[in-house]
Amino acid sequence: MLKTxxxxxAEAQSTVNGINAQEASMKCSELNGILIDVRETSESAQQExxxxxxxxxxxxxxxxxxxxxxxxxxxxxHCASGVRACLAAEQxxxxxxxxxxxxxxxxxxxxxxxxx
Numbered sequence: 001m002l003k004t005x006x007x008x009x010a011e012a013q014s015t016v017n018g019i020n021a022q023e024a025s026m027k028c029s030e031l032n033g034i035l036i037d038v039r040e041t042s043e044s045a046q047q048e049x050x051x052x053x054x055x056x057x058x059x060x061x062x063x064x065x066x067x068x069x070x071x072x073x074x075x076x077x078h079c080a081s082g083v084r085a086c087l088a089a090e091q092x093x094x095x096x097x098x099x100x101x102x103x104x105x106x107x108x109x110x111x112x113x114x115x116x
Contacts, residue, residue: 012086
């Protein structure tokens with residue numbers, strides 16, 4: 001039986017750590033973490049987030065394993081609305097990363113929290 005997008009997102013949200021943009025900014029600094037922008041390249045170019053590493057969701061697994069081989073690396077994932085971030089965080093956990101958070105806020109909040 002096929003699942004709806006809402007069901008898929010609900011499942012992902014139940015298995016990943018959700019965090020708001022302000023808390024993510026502070027925790028990322030404390031843990032020497034990385035902020036990953038999983039939006040498409042054109043979206044990232046239109047609304048940059050200071051300090052974010054652009055890795056589109058479509059190539060996330062392949063890029064992350066090469067760029068960040070430490071499973072203990074603190075990773076904070078954001079997108080435009082929190083949906084792709086949640087799905088991407090779920091995939092990173094499936095890959096074996098142990099410290100992953102999905103930023104559940106909209107892009108404006110992420111940009112405001114990372115303006116410094």
